[in-house]
Structures are given as C-alpha cells and as structure tokens.
Amino acid sequence: MKKSLLNFFKRIEPDKKKSPFLHTAYDAFFTFAFTPNTTTKGGVHIRDGMDLKRLMVQVVLALQLCYLYGTYNIGQQHFEALGMYGGFFEGFHLKLFHGLIKILPIFIVTNVVGLGIEFWYSAKRGHAVEEGFLVSGALIPLIMPPDIPLWMLGLSVAFAVILGKEAFGGTGMNIWNVALLSRVFIFFAYPTFISGDEVWVSDIHKIKDIGYQSVQYGWAHHFFDWIFSGFGWSTFGNGAQSVIDGYTGATPLALAAKGGWDNVLNVYSTHQMWWGDIPGSIGETSKPLIILGALYLVFTKIADWRIMVSMVLGCTFMGLIMNGMAPDQITADTENIFKFMAVPWYYHFYMGSFLFAMAFMATDPVTAASTRPGKWVYGFLIGAVGLIIRVWNPAYPEGWMLAILFMNTFSALIDNVVLNANMKRRQKRTAAVSS
C-alpha cells in the first residue's frame, strides 16, 4: 500500500525545470505525505524527530478547540440576537451550520491566497515550500469578525504574506507576526469592517429607519434547510427577522469603554464572558478552550511559558496601577475613562482577546524576543502596553494586536540588550580568570 502510493507519487512528479511552480507544489504535497529519505551528512548522525512541519501542526492542533467553539459561537450569537434557541443544544445543528457557512469561505480564501503566494515565491526562489503559513492560515480566520468581506480578507492576507513575510525572505525572517499584520491591514484600511458594534454578530445588519435585522439567507442556508427538513429538524427559514429588544451587538470591551464594569454586567454575565458566549472575533471568545490550547503548547514546549506568564504579569501590573489611579467613588457623572480604569484588573482577562493573543500571537518564536531574559521583558511590555492601548486610547477598542506588533518591532532591540549584557559578563569573567 505504502509502496504503491510512493510509486504513484514518483510517476506523477512534474519536471523541475519545465514547470517550477508545479514541481514546488508537488514537492510540498509529497513531503506532506512522505518524510523524505534524506540522511544526515557531516555533523550529527542522528536527528531529533521534530521538524518544522510537525511543530507547526502542533500549533494548528492546539487551535482546534477554538475552531470548534468559534464555529458554533458564530451561530449562537446570530440566533441569540434574534432571541431564538437560547440553550446550548437548542438548534445546535442550525448554529453549527450557520457557523460553517460563515467560517469555511474565510478559511478557504485565507489559505488559497496565502498558500498560493507562498508556493509562487518558493517556485521563484527554487526552494521547498516552508511551513510558516500552516499556522498563519489557521490563525487568521480566528482573529477575523465573522462578517468580514472575503475580498478584503484576501487582500489583507496578500498584504501580510507579501510585504510582511516574503519581502523579508520568507518563514523565519519576518519581523512582524503575519496573522496580526493581515488583521492590522483591515483595521487601518477598512476600520468600519473590524471595529464598532455592527460587525461582531454575523448576518445582523442595521437597516435605515428599521434598525437591526437579520439578512435574507442565501442559497447555502436554503440548501441545508432542504436537508434538515428531510430529517424533520428545525430550519433556518428565510431570514430578515428583527432582533430582540435592547440588542446592541456591542462587545464587553465596547460596553466597558462606555460605562465601566457595571455597564458590561448589564448585558453579559461573567459566566458568559468566561465560557465565551459573547460576540467577538471568531476564535477569541472562549477562555477555557484557549487556556487548554495554551497549556498544550506549553507542555510541548512550542510556545514559551515565559512570554505567557510575563504578559499576564504585565497586564496585572498595569491593571493595578489603573485601579489605584481610578477615583474611589464612581458616580454617573464620572468620566467614562475613569469608569474603564476602575474595572478590577482581573476582569480584564475576561474581556477581549487577551488570552488568545497571549497563547498564540505573542509566543510566535520568529517575531518574539529570542533570549530568555528578553522574553520576560517582551511579554511584560506587551501586557502593559496592550492594556494602556485598551483603556487609555479612546480610538482603539482593543490593545493586544497593536501592542504585539509594537513589541515585535522592538524584540530585536531587547535581544540586543540581553546579548550585550552577556558579552559584558563574559568579558568580566575572563578578565577575572586571566588576572
């Protein structure tokens, strides 16, 4: 079986000179199926079983729970806005398939655009396809709002991969986190599609004079309706329903910025925020599942726990300072910014995407600081700067994306300080020995 498969692969191998692109693509898929038969030459004779493919796939594995819940939550938020199917299992198939209809195109567009560019550049450069985009392609869908227009997504992915990665030399050479670059591109180019109150719940649009309403369902929904009705299950219907009273579509963060923690609690319970029953980017909402993924990455030593811990410390530190500076008495007349500052520091972990950024974004080894002391500083500063952007900057609702990209820029500098200290230490040591 293995042999015949191998023979089949060998027979269809395209010519490297005649069609470099085809050969590159072929090589990527072939090495995906078969570990190459190359042996060690010079240097060590045996090698660790870990390679970059395996490493990247572990991250993708750690993201799977976020994918599962993210898909479900797209539907959950959609129906919650319409006041339908409140329970977890009520209308489960509808929520799941609504989520799939939303997330599959996002996933496909991200990976087709990203991998296409990656393959093309590899063919141009004449080297094997590197695995970096495996992870970026899994991360990008999770940090997008469910209603993101696909052309915008494709454009942002192309921007991130070409200017963020290939321009610097490919996987391992980039300065900024590729997934966050694609998000920041949309954030600055098309801000209304990735911030505000309207984008976080899928297929609910504000219509002039009427208010929020769900859209008319398209062919995909109708197709599944046809199947579901065959089973006698509940169906999507035609859509265009109005939302429940008091629906705003705002995320906890937007609420906190407008009126502090009490304002958040008016809409969402802490329980909801912890388990992820809130609107937001697709993969960021469920805290326990993100923590599970993070623990897996720490256990397999793919992500550095130092960055995660120091980021929590940095955020806590800044949160405590803000709590200390906030006035003791909060009244209705208090400025919104003071209300936001008075949010107890531990509740900052409940809102927004802190944990997702900590587990999967800040720990990207290529863009993070590479030395151990450097990682502590890097993580701590992300935590502190991110909270500053979140609370004190009225223009940006969330801080981690910008804080991480900001610290990506400085990670080389942090490393340089650490390395210089190492050089000084060595000089001192050898001077002491020689004298």
Added chain:
Amino acid sequence: MKNKANSLWLLAMIFLPTGAVMGQSGSSGSNILIYSLIAVAVLIFFYLLVQVADNLLAIEARQSGSQRKGVNYGIFPRISEIFAPKLPSFVEDSPVTVLKRGHNILLQGEAAARIDESVEAQTFAVQPFNFKGIAPIPKMLVEVGAEVKAGDPLFFDKANPEIHYVAPVSGEVIAINRGAKRAISEVVILADKTQKYRSLNAPDPASASREDLVKFLMDSGAWPLIKQRPFNLLADPAETPRDIFVSTFDSAPLAPDQNFVVQGREAAFRKGIDVLSKLTSGKVYLGLNAKSASVPSKAFTESNAEVRWFYGKHPAGNVGIQIHHIRPIGPKDKVWTLGVQEVITLGALFTENRFNAERIVALTGAELKDPVYVRTSIGANLGELLKDNLKAENTRMITGDVLSGRKSGPEGFLDFYDDQVTVVEEGDYYELFGWLLPIEPRPSISNSFPNFLFPNLKFKANTNSHGERRAFVVTGQYEEVLPMDVYPQALMKSILNGEFERMEGLGIYELVEEDVALCEFVCTSKQPLQQILRQGLEMMREQG
C-alpha cells in the same frame, strides 16, 4: 541534610509572623492595593535585614580562617541547594557543579562491560587530517614497504618539524593513500604478530625541566595527543597553557565508561597527570561525574590534579562545558585538553619507556550483534574490528559517537582521538506521514512525542534527517540543552553574518564542535550547527 532542614525551619519562623500581619491587613482594609504594597514593603524590609545579618555571618566565617570555596556559610539554604539533586555518597562534601540543562540520548547497543580479546585488527593507520592545524601534505619520513616499530616517526609537518607523528604499531607500511588535492589521507601499517617498540629515553618528570619534557614529548610522538583551545587545534609547543583540563567521563550517547577503560592502567594515568602538571603554569583539572552509578576509579579521585565534580546530563561530560564552569577561556587564553586514554599513553611513555598506543575501544550501536569493548591501538581498521559483528548491510559506521563522530566505512580507520565506534542503521527510506504520525519510536526532546511517558526507553535511531532544512524558527531550544552562559542561536547568526566582534563577545572561543552537537541534534530547523561553528572558528583563526 539535617543542616538544610534546620535552615528551612528558621526561615519559616521568621516569615510566619509577617504572614499573619498580612492576613489581618487584608481582612480589615478596603483598598487592597495600598495594603498589599505595605505588605510587600514589610517583606522586603525583613528580607534585607536578614540578608545583611546572613552576609555578616559569612564574612565572619571567612575571616575566622575558612578557605573552602563554594560552601554556604549563611543560615539559609540557597535556592539551588533546596532543589539540589541527591548526590551519591562518594562525592562526600566536595562542591558539585549541578548542570540542569542537557539531554541524554538513550540508544540501544551499549557496550557490555567486558573486553573481547578475540577481536584483533591487523591494519592501522595514522590520518593527518585528524590533527587540526597541520598542512594537508606533511613531509613523509617512510615509504611504502618500510618496516617500522611502534613509536617510529612516520611524517612531520613542515611548519613544526620537531613534532613527530609516529606509528601506533610495529609492522610494514603497506599504503600511503591520498585524498582530494593529493592530500595524504592515510598512512596504513600492517601490524606484526609480536609488537616491537622503539626504545625511548624518558627523563624523570620530577626532576626534568619543562623544556626537556616538551622536547621529549615531541620527539616520542606523544605531542599530538594534546589539543589546544580555543579552536581545538594541535597544542602549540611555543605556548605555556594557562591550565590543562581532562574530563574523566563521557556523557555522549553510548560512550565508553572511562572507569572501565582506565582499569589496570591507573599508574600510567597518574604519571600522565604528573607530567601534565609540569607543562602548565596553572593547574591540571579533572572533571568527575557526580551522577555516575558506580564509584569513580581511584585513578581519578586520587591523583595530583584538581578534582571538580559535575552533575548533569549530556553534555556535562564534555571538557568544554567543564572548562566554562571551572575557568572559562578568554580571547587571549590558551588551555590544553586531553582525553583519558591520551593521558594514559602519555604516562606510559614514562612508566613503560615506550610509545604504547593501546586503546580500549567500545564497539556500540543497535546494529551490532555483540556490543562490547575491545583492546586495540590508535587508528585500527573499522572493518576488522567489526568483523562478524554486524547485523545488517545498510548501516553507517561512525568513528566516535553519533553526535560528533565521523562517517566512515569498513575500509576506514579509527580516528586518532576516538575510543568508540558506533554503528547505526541508514535511514534512507521514505516514511508515510513520518512527521505527523511516526510509527517507530525515535529520540526527541519534544513532548509532542510520547517519549516523555517512557523516560528510560532506549531507541534504535537511524540516520534519517527527519525533515528538511529550514531557516531558524524556534528559539530557546539550543539553550535548553547547552549548560553554558552562551546564546548559541545568536552566536550562529553572527557567524553566518561574519560579525567578528560579536562572535568573540558571544563566546565562540569557549566552544568547539562537540559542544554544540547536541544543539544540532535537537534543532527543529535541521541546521548544521557544527559546520557553522567550525566555519566561524576558522574565520577567527585567520583573523589572528
């Protein structure tokens, strides 16, 4: 142990009251921040108070005449002491350097602790490329067909004509093989049945001057046994080394047990140490294994050298790691290093008055029927050593260990400084989803493999590279297995960029290939670190 427990108890007594204060403030106060800040301040105050008192105690102890280094005189255990491993009794009270980082690669095919006297090699070779720093075409002193005795000079390097490279055995020179660019690769000798030795006139090391000793070592052929760091070159006779280091244990995969190897030759080893101590202006340091299961040989513990204990996984046994923790090498320093069997050969010059190139070599690897020690000499032919011992055809013979050894074959010869032959399976086959769902167990430091469930599992490794070469992606991986204050990845990048100052600053002088071999093994990106390091070392050497 009792001492430690007492100290812990004291520590608890001091901090318990502060804990109670903290508890009260927490329950009655409304502003948590202020009270926790006060609590922290109180803690810091007490800590400082106690630290000052503790240091005064230590100063007092020093002033009252205690000379021992590395001993804790304070009443508190150091953090490293609380988590210190349980040391075996033979270490006694000596200070031990505990190395936390590292990794032992457990492989099948460890040599059984007996010497198979039936294995005999007939051909031996001296290979000029084993000696780093000499010209590739040395001046030959013998021709094919010449009869030589063990210890007779075969060739010399034109830059240093006084250093003789001698025959390890007596017999007939049957071939002088040349490699690329007519470089001499092997001078092959067919050994006599009974060995004849060139008679030497060894001076008495106790009374002889250093010049006489150096001269004798160069003439007798023992000089090439000594290596010099930085760069791991042949020792320069014009230099007086700062110190001389000998590691008495090898932690590399399947490496021979030096306690076993030294058995019966303790006197020669001690004599060698005595000679070496005459050659240096500093000291001779022996690195001993505090983690070994058996008591180290008396040859190591009761010699005239400074003894230093090391406790840790591979590469704790590498002499480079030990130098780093004893007295690190600076840019202007020169230190010499030798292996255990090199010291024995050196000592035997004086105890036996002849060049005794005998080597106890460990034949190891999963592909051997009978992994065992054999008694042979420097430069033995691998095919003859491994005759009738191989399980399969498609194997790789390595002179040395799997991490830093050299690929050879049945026609190849044991390298000059090696005391181990490893045979592993060639992994030149495709593996279906080998990266994702590996069927065969393989050594790895990654917890993504179930290896962590079986900490004592021995692996049957093969030479497959398990993936393709990529750019540096993962960080912190090398540091995890290199117990030195070095940032290997930054160093490698500075070598690739040709930044000389940075290479020097980041400690390239402290490293040779074998020290980064484990980093190369674990590298996810499959980078050739040993090759890169050698490239950097050569660049530094050319710069002077």
